Amino acid sequence: MDLSARLRGWALARPRVLLVDTPGATPFRWAVEADLDRRGWSHARSPADTDLLVVLGPPGPGLAAAVEVLWSQVPEPRHRVDLRRPDDIGAALDEGGAALIRPAGSGPGADDRPSPAELLGTDGDAGHEGMDHGGGHEGMDHGGGHEGMDHGGEVAGLPMAMTGPDRDGLELDVLTVVLGPVLPGWPTGLVLRAELQGDVLTSAELCWLDAASLPAAELDLDPQQAALDRLVRFLVVAGWPTAARDARRARDGFSAGDPDRRVAAQRRAAAVARRVRRSRALAWTAGGIGCTAPESGLGGDTLDRVRRWCEIAVGQPVAELAGPSLDEVAALVQGAELGSARLIVAGFDLQPVTVVPPSESAHA
Template sequence: MGLSARLARCAAGRPRPLIAAVPGATGVRLAAEAEVRRRGWRPASSPGETGLLLICGEPGAALDEAIETVWWAMPGPRAQVRVDAAAASAEIAEALDRAVIGLADVAAQRVAAGTRPAMGGWSPPARHEEHHMGAPAGLAMADRAADRDGLTLDVLRVPLGPVLADWPAGLQVVMTLQGDVVQGAEVEVVGTGEGVAFWDEPWLAAREGRTVTSGAAARRLAAAHLDSVGRLLGVAGWPSAAARAGRLRDDVLAGRPAARVTASYGAFARRIGRSRLLRWMIRDFGVIDDAVVDRFDLTGPAARHPGDVAARLAGWLAETTAAIAAVDDETALAGDEGPRGPVTRAPSAGLIAALPALLEGAEFSAARLIIASLDPDVDQLVAAAVSPEAPDA
């Protein structure tokens, strides 16, 4: 008892949190990420790695089910923290402190572990009625289908999201995989129907008649792009650059003076832009051309910077440079061109609709890069569900 209590206390101060982001609560997700980084904690990427589930926002029934699955798959000692969409940084910090105390409480963790059923592994819900004779653990064997080289190979249906690192909140993509090649993808939004579109706020507020400066909108746009860039770099396997993007994003949002942000962003953008290795790894797939733009009615950066994943990254970087140069602009905001396109038209709907066609035939890692390079903002869809587009004044 003495030893495991001491180990638990030692470990509790450095948990590996897994962040479950909820669409419509991006603001609190950003605050939670900043708090985790301030504490020097390293985020986890899977249920097996984490001991602390940090739920940012109020998930609806469907998303709650997915979060419960993650919670169920987490080995003890474990703790769960729920912060609502309106939580301030201090509340998040307090909730995390409580979780640390809970993780160090060996007696309570033991009681909790005793009430859990044995960890046998999650089993997928039965898809059809038939019996599978001699199938292992009563599971259906993988189906088979012809692959791109004309071979007949096993097919697996693998869900990606909605609780996943460097992933748009509330997005779920069910991939049909042969080996690591995506043969098909079904995209679903697991949303709540509540919340605000955080990245579109300045433009929406301006449309409602409130006074918003162009500088404030430029800050939001730069931060939105830096958030997307950080995720793309994370998926591309460059964690140090992704962390840098996250810090810059928080600096921009926190209202740091333009001169300081410009200098540090300039160095970051040069490092990313000059990396030939990065360009080599992300070019020539996920190509969006005029036909794709027309077919899915794409707007925003994805339409402005046609081409492959590398072209979209370069587009984000260029637009961020321009936005950071404009953060001190005191003129009133005009127009509705938000980070992902016209805020009244929910441009992310087009991005999501375009995904299946873009993913088909891609390798798994390329598929994740394509999704990250479009980075649809599900907030736009859930916010649109509650507040339908206001008629133009």
């Protein structure tokens, strides 16, 4: 028994953290991420991967419901930390880590989580999409094909996926999925409702959770730090962990009071910006997607926008572009494959609050 407690303490010494930031809590999130970096705690990619769920600030009703679903999908041992204010981050995370190791609380027997079917039964508007249950809807689509023509019927109380014509003129299964509001490198609170054929989005619609009750204006952020933060998100989605790590450290270094650390952060920002701008592999894999018309003022394609951030990140005086409307982004991701769609979304500065850009120069 002592042994299992020790194994537990050892295994969870560096928990994996799923961070849910509420809209408007951006500097708060940076402070928490900096603290996690100092501890060497890594970010979870899905509820199944999570030990510690950390919610920053009070979520709106829609996001709160989504967080409940996420929480219900996190395997034991798990612990949830609700951080309300940025002043006691260290202590709250210490406490969270300690609570995770404590063997008390609900064991597997005292599990009060709802069954997946129950969650789907209450299928309302917002709640239910974590990262996982998009899949819950999917039904056993391919299996259906073997039983002859009949595509109707139910599996586990869910309707089977129906077929529809795809872009190549074939009949393929159509899956209705919801992505967001919480995903790695994804603006928290953004929800993408889409129809998926294979891994191609055939229709897409974007909206913000709790759109009615969002804060009026974002705090004034340092443009260099904001650009680095957007780069971090993009690099996470692009699957480049070493560059994302460097960009995050540069961003956090700018918050430091110590001038030496700020100089180091500037150096680090320059290095990561150069690396991203010059990367041929990135240009090859992320190039040619999210192309916008020059007159739209959205700055060319995804790669152009990311390179622009690189310039802002090193402190060059580049005017920020206007944020696109959600409908414009939805039109861009339609017909894209899931990976491209994620890169396109990560290539925009999407915020739930409307930020008025400082005087905009016309040229893209």
